[in-house]
Amino acid sequence: MEIKIMKNIMEANDRLAAENRALFRDRGMTAVNVMASPGSGKTSVIIQVIKSLGAEIDIGVIEGDIATNIDAETIGRLGIPVYQINTGGGCHLDANMIRMAVQNFTLKKRSLLLIENVGNLVCPSTFDLGEEYKLVIASVPEGHDKPYKYTSMFMAADVIILNKKDLMPYIDFDKDSFYKGVRAVNQKTHVFEISCRTGEGVQTFISWLRERVQEGM
């Protein structure tokens, strides 16, 4: 009974995600689903993208949060259109939430839609939003064993950011083990090592993202 309902929910979600995907392509929007644990730097990465690409590319942001709009306010202050989704306790975004949110954006062709998911390394991985890219952010202080423990998330990732690189000297982080864990479940994904705090490595990721948005047309 429960399993059947779960299957129905996933089927309904996949159908709506496919509609979102068609809509994004039709409108020339490159949608990126940003997923991570709480405090890994989702908002910080989005801010770096806005600061680097905001002048050349039309950017919109959907902020997923359980109950607050702290991050949406931060993004809004950068002069970027932002739409807040409060899940009301829910632990992930779904395709229907995105379908409703996206109606609020009037972006030009060749635009970038950044979707910040709820801070959670488990549940968001299984819900397709219709995005073009799933960006998973890991951070150095979380430890090198995360790809082994949260395989579904690292398996789903089209691109991975390893954030807070500046903390590497103060933490026992085994980089080889991290990469081995990533490659065990995902051979194709790009990994960018960055620090949003110092700016190190950020522009390499930005160049990759710029190309993806340009390709998107």
Place this chain on the structure above:
Amino acid sequence: MEIKIMKNIMEANDRLAAENRALFRDRGMTAVNVMASPGSGKTSVIIQVIKSLGAEIDIGVIEGDIATNIDAETIGRLGIPVYQINTGGGCHLDANMIRMAVQNFTLKKRSLLLIENVGNLVCPSTFDLGEEYKLVIASVPEGHDKPYKYTSMFMAADVIILNKKDLMPYIDFDKDSFYKGVRAVNQKTHVFEISCRTGEGVQTFISWLRERVQEGM
């Protein structure tokens, strides 16, 4: 329909949690439900507890993980009875899982049962396991805004550990803001600032825990 099912699941869970609670009291076990984001230091805190109290108190550990047994192996090497629960993708433990797991322990009276939940700051907070104490671990690199964003978890906490205190000099962590966020949703909880890496503050928490186990009889 969905809401009704959700309600039934929660009612069933609460009933089993009450049975677990009665069993724990009957057997003289103090059960602690350890919850946190991925990589905040749940296993590290459990290791500190075992090293400090393992000689004087009978300790058992239940390890909740999505698919692996990495943490259970780490704990097992310390010579402590450990039972692994793999949730198979599930994002939290529930009372029924604990009911089955607890049958595997033959601990003396005045014992301590540490339950490491799945790394997730959202879903585990609403599932009562029958534990005596909910221990929530936040860590400095996650940032001071977590109590504002994950209110349900910080509201549920009987005790909070702020871990990775040694990273404070390298991070923009506003301690006042953190405490204000905690106090806004939870006036009673204890907060212990520690570093599992350097050992700073650990013994203050251990003393608190030792007293709770002794009171438990």
